[in-house]
Amino acid sequence: MRFHIQQESDIPASSQLYNQICFAIAARHYPPGHRLPSTRQLAMQTGLHRNTISKVYRQLETDGVVEAIAGSGIYVRDQQKQREVKSASSYRNKGVTDIDQEVRKSVDGLLNAGCTLQQTRELFVQEIDWRLRCGARVLVSTPREDIGASMLIAEELEPNLNVPIEVVPMEELEDVLESSNNGTVVTSRYFIQPLEELAKQHGVRAIAVDLSDFRNELSMLKELRSGSCVGIVSISPGILRAAEVILHSMRGNELLLMTANPDVGSRLLALLRAANYVLCDSPSLPLIEHTLRQNRSQLMRMPQVHCAKNYLSESTIEQLRKEIGLIK
Numbered sequence: 001m002r003f004h005i006q007q008e009s010d011i012p013a014s015s016q017l018y019n020q021i022c023f024a025i026a027a028r029h030y031p032p033g034h035r036l037p038s039t040r041q042l043a044m045q046t047g048l049h050r051n052t053i054s055k056v057y058r059q060l061e062t063d064g065v066v067e068a069i070a071g072s073g074i075y076v077r078d079q080q081k082q083r084e085v086k087s088a089s090s091y092r093n094k095g096v097t098d099i100d101q102e103v104r105k106s107v108d109g110l111l112n113a114g115c116t117l118q119q120t121r122e123l124f125v126q127e128i129d130w131r132l133r134c135g136a137r138v139l140v141s142t143p144r145e146d147i148g149a150s151m152l153i154a155e156e157l158e159p160n161l162n163v164p165i166e167v168v169p170m171e172e173l174e175d176v177l178e179s180s181n182n183g184t185v186v187t188s189r190y191f192i193q194p195l196e197e198l199a200k201q202h203g204v205r206a207i208a209v210d211l212s213d214f215r216n217e218l219s220m221l222k223e224l225r226s227g228s229c230v231g232i233v234s235i236s237p238g239i240l241r242a243a244e245v246i247l248h249s250m251r252g253n254e255l256l257l258m259t260a261n262p263d264v265g266s267r268l269l270a271l272l273r274a275a276n277y278v279l280c281d282s283p284s285l286p287l288i289e290h291t292l293r294q295n296r297s298q299l300m301r302m303p304q305v306h307c308a309k310n311y312l313s314e315s316t317i318e319q320l321r322k323e324i325g326l327i328k
Contacts, residue, residue, distance in 0.1 A: 004249045005046045011245060013048055018056050019245040025065060025076050026189050027213040028313060032078035036066060064193030137164040137183040139176065142191055144169040148235035148261075149188055152281060152311040153209060157186070160317050170195065177202040186320065190238065207323060210316040217279055217308055221247060224277065226254040231275030231303065233260050233268065233284045243279075262287040269295055278305045 003020045005013050024030050039050040039057070046053075057074050060066045067077045110120040138161060142149045150167045158165050168176050170191065177198070185199045185206040192208040199206035224230065232243045240259040247257055258275060260267040262284040268291055272278065280288055285307045292302065 003042065003046055005048060006248055006252050007047075008253070009248055011248065013046075014052055014056050016245055016249055017042075017046065017048065017053065018059060019242060020249055021056070021060060022065060022190060023211075023242055023246055026211040028210050028315070029213065030076050032076050034076045035072075036074040036076065038073065064196070065189065137166065139166050139168050139173065139183050139185045141168045141170050141173050141185055141187050141195060142238075144171050146236055146238040149238050151283065152234075152236055152239075153186060153188070155283065156310065156312045157317065157320070160321065174198060174202075177204065184323070188238075205323070207320060209320065210313045212308070212310040212313050214308060217306065218246075218250070220277075220279075220306065221250060221255070224251075224255060226251075227256070228277060229256040229258065229275045231258045231260065231271040231278040233262055233271065233278060233280040233288060235262060235281060235283050237261065239281070265291070269298075272303060273299060275303045278303045280305065280307050281311060282307055 003017060005016050007013070009016065021030075021036070030036065036057070037045070039053040042048065042053045043050045057066065057068070061068055061074075065077060066074050068074050107120055110123060111117070115123065138157060140150045140154045140157070142153075147167065147169055150169075154165050154167050166176075173185070173195070183204055185195050185204060186209055187195050187206065189208040189210070192206060195206040221230065230247065232240060232247075234240050234243075240261070244257060244259060247255065256274075258271045260271045262268055262280075268287065272288070272291060272295070278288065285305070288305060292299070292305075296302075
């Protein structure tokens with residue numbers, strides 16, 4: 001993936017690069033364990049000073065998005081790693097073809113680490129019980145200011161997970177976990193670090209879900225004629241901010257961009273009046289269609305409306321189903 005910095009933009013170059021890297025990671029263009037380009041490579045690609053790129057990488061590391069390995073480079077952090085286990089063995093699935101052999105290897109690893117058979121049995125039972133307890137319910141959590149992101153995640157998880165799903169603002173999550181610490185906390189990768197720390201204190205898991213790569217939507221935006229007005233409508237302010245940075249990095253000032261939350265009727269109507277093309281999430285579509293019907297006489301032309309099919313990647317939903325024991 002190539003990164004583009006618009007030097008004439010009011011958005012600082014470091015913020016442009018930070019947001020583009022976060023989007024690339026969230027959309028799995030850079031999967032967990034992937035080595036990011038060196039500061040030299042990014043400097044050649046973007047024209048930024050290597051010190052600026054180093055500062056962005058340090059911020060990504062502070063935010064828990066990447067990890068630096070001395071003498072090797074910067075790598076995408078694996079947010080799906082299991083909690084700390086009392087053994088030297090790793091249970092990461094690498095395309096298992098012989099389940100019995102994998103079980104034997106896991107047991108051998110624990111025995112070689114000094115465990116007795118009884119201790120090995122207790123470790124397995126403890127881990128399974130813990131996973132079952134974590135699968136009792138799903139708590140979807142993001143900051144209150146972007147609770148729309150939680151609603152988008154919950155909407156796509158609900159038909160796929162046969163467990164109760166609750167939307168809880170991050171500011172209220174500690175109180176919820178203190179009253180009942182059963183469940184798995186699910187969030188976007190942008191917010192995983194503080195939630196991991198909180199979840200660990202209460203003996204539950206925090207799992208980051210990956211966003212869709214929005215391939216169709218990005219392809220559509222690349223093909224639009226210069227001078228077109230694009231409207232983006234979402235219940236998530238975070239999506240609107242990210243879309244603004246990404247679209248500007250792709251097309252610069254070639255396109256006029258307007259954004260709106262569907263609940264702000266006056267802003268939504270102004271967007272629909274001006275935009276040639278409107279991109280939206282599924283919760284926003286009914287409000288957009290209603291506003292178009294109600295104000296048809298005031299519109300000189302009807303914009304083309306495209307609703308993004310998914311907010312989450314299909315693979316991240318399947319991974320979550322495995323994590324909470326819904327796939328046998």
